[in-house]
Structures are given as C-alpha cells and as structure tokens.
Amino acid sequence: MNRIVRGALALGLGFGLTMAAIKVADHGEPAANQQGTELGGVDFSAYCRQEYGGTATARLDETQGAYGWRCWTTANDIITYRDIDLQDVCEQAYGEPAYEQSANVNDPHGWRCFRGPRPD
Numbered sequence: 001m002n003r004i005v006r007g008a009l010a011l012g013l014g015f016g017l018t019m020a021a022i023k024v025a026d027h028g029e030p031a032a033n034q035q036g037t038e039l040g041g042v043d044f045s046a047y048c049r050q051e052y053g054g055t056a057t058a059r060l061d062e063t064q065g066a067y068g069w070r071c072w073t074t075a076n077d078i079i080t081y082r083d084i085d086l087q088d089v090c091e092q093a094y095g096e097p098a099y100e101q102s103a104n105v106n107d108p109h110g111w112r113c114f115r116g117p118r119p120d
Contacts, residue, residue: 035101036116039094044069047089052082065106086111 044058048071059081061068070081090098090113099118102110 035119036099036114039090039098039113039115042086042089042093042100042111042113044071044084044089047071047084047092048073050092058084060108062108066102066104066108066110068108089113 045056048056048058052071052073056071056073058069059072061070069084071084072079072081074080086100087098089111090100094113094115098113098115100111101114101119102112104110
C-alpha cells in the first residue's frame with residue numbers, strides 16, 4: 001500500500017511541476033500573435049519591370065480586391081498578364097526573408113512588407 005501512495009504522490013508532484021513550468025514559460029502572448037518589423041510598402045510596377053522587362057507594368061483587377069494585382073507585358077503585339085507572387089515582391093524589394101501582409105483584403109494599396117515573426 002505504501003508503494004501505491006508514494007507512486008500517486010510522485011505523479012501528482014510531477015504533474016504539478018509540469019503545470020508550473022508551463023505557467024512560467026508563458027510570458028504573455030504567444031509568438032504566433034507577434035508581428036515582425038515593418039520594412040515598408042510595395043511597388044508592384046517596379047517588381048513587374050524587374051521580372052518581365054522595362055515595358056511591363058502592374059495593373060489592378062479591382063474585382064479581386066487586394067489580390068487583384070497582375071503584371072502586364074507586351075511581346076510581339078501580344079498582351080499577357082502574369083500573377084504576382086506577393087512574398088517575392090517583398091523579398092526583391094527588401095531582401096530575404098521578408099513577407100507581405102495587408103490590413104484589409106479589400107484595399108489593394110494596403111500591402112506592407114515585414115521581416116520577423118509572421119502572425120497566423
């Protein structure tokens with residue numbers, strides 16, 4: 001009987017110490033809710049020229065909100081558009097690693113670039 005009591009006490013003590021360690025390690029908001037350092041805005045037209053040549057330009061399909069930016073190019077009198085990789089825009093402008101974030105998905109001009117923890 002004495003072994004059972006000691007075992008139960010050891011389990012209880014272990015559980016209590018584990019819970020105390022978790023409480024001490026939790027210093028406020030988890031890292032997932034922290035935001036990285038803001039680097040600045042984005043220049044979609046500069047990105048398009050760098051990716052597809054000097055005549056390329058960024059145009060907005062307003063029906064797509066903030067995600068409506070496309071690079072438009074002309075080659076042999078054929079106009080084409082290409083999707084824009086938003087993270088690539090930030091990495092080209094500010095170096096790697098960088099990521100994009102918009103405070104409002106309906107505002108196409110609200111994109112900003114950041115470095116550091118990316119909020120979920």
